[in-house]
Every structure is written in structure tokens, then in C-alpha cells.
Amino acid sequence: MSDRGDYRSDGSYHAAETSGPSRRRFLGVLVALGAAGGAAAVGWLRQRNLALSESVAGRTATVSSLQSSVVDVDPGPADSTDSSGGATQSDAQATVDPPATEAPTTESTVDQSATQPDATLTVDVPVICRQSWGATAARDGLQPHTIERLTVHHTASPISRVADGPGNIRSHQRFHQQDKGWPDIAYHFLVDPVGNIYQGRDPAFGGDTATNYDPNGHFLVCLEGDYDRAGVNDSQVASLALVLAWGVFTFGVDAGTLGGHRDYADTQCPGDSVYQLLTDGSLTGRIEAVLAQGEPAIVEVCGAEGDRIVSEVEASDQEI
Numbered sequence: 566m567s568d569r570g571d572y573r574s575d576g577s578y579h580a581a582e583t584s585g586p587s588r589r590r591f592l593g594v595l596v597a598l599g600a601a602g603g604a605a606a607v608g609w610l611r612q613r614n615l616a617l618s619e620s621v622a623g624r625t626a627t628v629s630s631l632q633s634s635v636v637d638v639d640p641g642p643a644d645s646t647d648s649s650g651g652a653t654q655s656d657a658q659a660t661v662d663p664p665a666t667e668a669p670t671t672e673s674t675v676d677q678s679a680t681q682p683d684a685t686l687t688v689d690v691p692v693i694c695r696q697s698w699g700a701t702a703a704r705d706g707l708q709p710h711t712i713e714r715l716t717v718h719h720t721a722s723p724i725s726r727v728a729d730g731p732g733n734i735r736s737h738q739r740f741h742q743q744d745k746g747w748p749d750i751a752y753h754f755l756v757d758p759v760g761n762i763y764q765g766r767d768p769a770f771g772g773d774t775a776t777n778y779d780p781n782g783h784f785l786v787c788l789e790g791d792y793d794r795a796g797v798n799d800s801q802v803a804s805l806a807l808v809l810a811w812g813v814f815t816f817g818v819d820a821g822t823l824g825g826h827r828d829y830a831d832t833q834c835p836g837d838s839v840y841q842l843l844t845d846g847s848l849t850g851r852i853e854a855v856l857a858q859g860e861p862a863i864v865e866v867c868g869a870e871g872d873r874i875v876s877e878v879e880a881s882d883q884e885i
Contacts, residue, residue, distance in 0.1 A: 686859030690811045692754070692762045697871030698731045700738055703749035703766070710771035713782040714822035715809050717843065718752060719835040723791045727883040730757045731875050733789065747773040751780075752787040754808050758885050760800035761878075762808050764865070768816075776830035784812040792836025798885075802842065806851035811861035813852060820852045 720737065738750040751773040755763045766772060771781035786808055788801060813820050825843050826834035835843075842848040855861065866874060 688807070688810070688855055688859045688861045689864045690762065690807050690861050691864045691866055692764050692808075693731075693874065694865045694867035694871055695764045697867055697875050698763055699735050699875075700750070700764075701742065704742060706748040707767070707770035708781065709769060710781040712768065712784045712812065712816040713818060714784065714824065715812055715818060715820070716780070716783040716785055716824055716826060716829070717805070717809075717835045717839060717848075718785060718787040718826045719792050719839060720787060720789050721791050721793070721834060721836070722789075723794060724758055724789055725885055727759060727881045727885065728879050730761065730789070730878055731763075732879065734763055741773065745773065745775065752785045754785075755787045755789060756801055756804045756808065757789045758798045758801050760798070760804040762804050768812075774826075774830070776826070776832055778829035784809075784816065784818070786812075788835060788839060790836075792839040793833050794836075796838045797836075797842070802848065802851070806848060806855055807861065809848075810852045810855035811863060814856060814861050820849050820856075823849050823852070 720733075722733075724733075734750070734755055737755075741747045741750050749766045749770075752765045753768045753772065754765050757763070765787075766785075768784060771779075772783060772785040774780050786805060788797065788805060790797070790801075809820075809823065812818065823843055825840050826832055827840065
């Protein structure tokens with residue numbers, strides 16, 4: 566089932582009680598498996614991303630400018646792709662280096678009056694739940710924290726097949742728990758190259774890192790892939806903006822706090838092609854464009870539906 570609910574300020578998940586059908590403004594990912602479904606979904610994603618890009622380029626994120634990007638759909642099978650678990654310069658396997666003195670704060674250039682969400686509308690953020698991708702339980706040692714900023718990572722591992730996604734995330738968690746001795750996977754959410762969002766560590770607790778910075782206070786979102794070697798997929802960027810917008814709205818942080826792992830430690834993470842989106846303000850603009858559409862809310866894809874989606878992803882023969 567798709568459990569519509571939300572994370573509260575303490576990071577805990579609460580399913581919403583609904584008495585009737587709800588209108589879904591689905592700006593989340595829909596990459597269906599199969600020829601016809603895949604073509605339709607990719608076309609829809611392209612239309613939505615074009616509308617987002619045009620609104621950001623104009624620096625006015627209005628509801629009308631993105632109206633064509635909103636469709637009412639049933640969140641069907643989501644596609645995913647990830648790396649093979651090991652990471653060369655990510656938080657998973659990065660060398661310990663001295664931290665940077667201070668992370669930059671990006672000044673937003675988007676009209677702030679246009680980023681106020683319409684209280685009557687909700688932007689769905691579909692997330693594949695931990696149970697469906699096969700997470701093990703978090704161990705003792707999680708530390709509560711208060712989220713104050715947004716930080717983007719990458720796994721630094723090349724990706725070539727959609728089918729590898731869920732298995733790679735399981736490998737990440739296994740490496741983090743067994744090899745690094747951390748209580749859970751390091752990141753709060755992960756996004757694969759085709760735009761699927763995966764539930765990671767409970768955001769109520771700080772993350773972990775193999776580099777010399779304190780991740781407490783950081784909302785950690787990790788992109789699957791090596792973005793020093795490859796360009797980032799626009800569908801992945803769209804979903805990254807979606808989940809970061811949820812973090813801004815839920816935890817009351819400013820989109821201008823957006824930064825990359827390399828802003829806090831001597832590492833290439835999250836890769837040059839992703840970091841450019843942070844420094845040129847384009848990702849901040851896309852976050853604010855999402856917020857202009859309404860209140861972001863997690864839609865947890867779990868149970869029988871989540872299991873089915875993950876099974877179909879792992880059976881896919883699609884290459885990236």
C-alpha cells in the first residue's frame with residue numbers, strides 16, 4: 566500500500582488518517598518498468614522537469630508556471646538503480662581529513678513571495694520504505710539531533726543497471742553497520758539515478774561519516790552514483806530537490822543552507838557535476854519551485870505495493 570503520512574519535527578513517521586479520496590499533486594518519481602509504461606513515464610518526467618527548469622530560469626516560481634507539470638496519478642511501480650555498495654570518496658569509505666572551516670551559505674535569488682506554499686495543496690514525496698528495500702533494524706547508538714542545514718553526498722560508485730538499486734542500498738547499510746560499526750545506514754534518504762527515493766536513517770538522529778566533520782544537524786541526502794566521472798541525471802536532480810524541499814518545510818531550515826560534503830571535509834563528494842548545481846544556485850531554485858506548489862508530504866510506499874515495486878526493479882534489464 567502507499568501510506569500517506571508525514572514525518573513530524575522529531576523525525577518520527579505518522580500515517581495520516583483519511584476519510585475519502587485525496588487529490589495528489591504528484592511531483593514525485595514515476596519511472597514505470599516496461600516499454601509503453603516506461604516511455605509514458607519518461608515523457609511525463611521530461612515535461613515536468615522542463616517546466617521546473619523554465620520557472621527557475623525566470624527566477625519566479627509561480628504555481629501557474631508549473632501547472633503543466635502536475636498530474637494526478639496512482640504511484641505505480643518505481644524504478645531504481647544504485648551502486649555496488651562500496652564508495653571511494655563518500656561517507657562510506659572516505660579517508661579522514663581535516664574539516665573545512667565553514668560551509669558557505671547560498672543566497673537564494675528566487676522571489677521569496679513566490680515560494681510560499683498554497684496551504685490547500687500538497688506535493689507528494691513518494692519514498693520506498695526501509696522494509697521494502699530490505700533494511701535491517703537500526704542498532705543502538707543513534708544520537709538525537711536538531712536539523713539545521715541540508716547536505717548532499719554521493720556514493721562515488723559508478724552505476725550501470727537499474728536492477729542493482731535496492732541491493733546496493735542493502736550493501737551500503739551492511740558496510741556501514743558491519744565494517745564501520747555505525748548504528749544504521751549513514752544517510753537519511755538516498756536517491757537513485759532514475760529518481761527513486763529510498764528511506765534511510767530516521768531524520769530524528771544524526772548521521773555518520775568516515776571524514777572528519779560532525780554530521781549532527783545535517784539533513785543528509787545521498788545520490789547513488791559517481792558524479793566526478795559522470796553527469797547527474799535530471800530525474801535524479803528533480804527527486805533530490807523534492808526530498809530536500811520536504812526537509813526545508815518539515816524542519817524549518819532555509820534552502821540557502823544547502824551545501825555538499827566537500828564544504829565540511831577534504832573530499833570530492835558529492836562530485837563535480839552535482840556540486841556545480843549547489844554553487845550556481847540552480848538546485849536551491851528547484852527546491853523553492855517545489856515549495857511554491859504546496860506543502861511537501863512523504864508518501865511512504867511500503868507493504869505489498871512496496872515489495873512488488875522493489876521486486877520489479879530488481880528484475881529489470883534496463884541499463885542507465
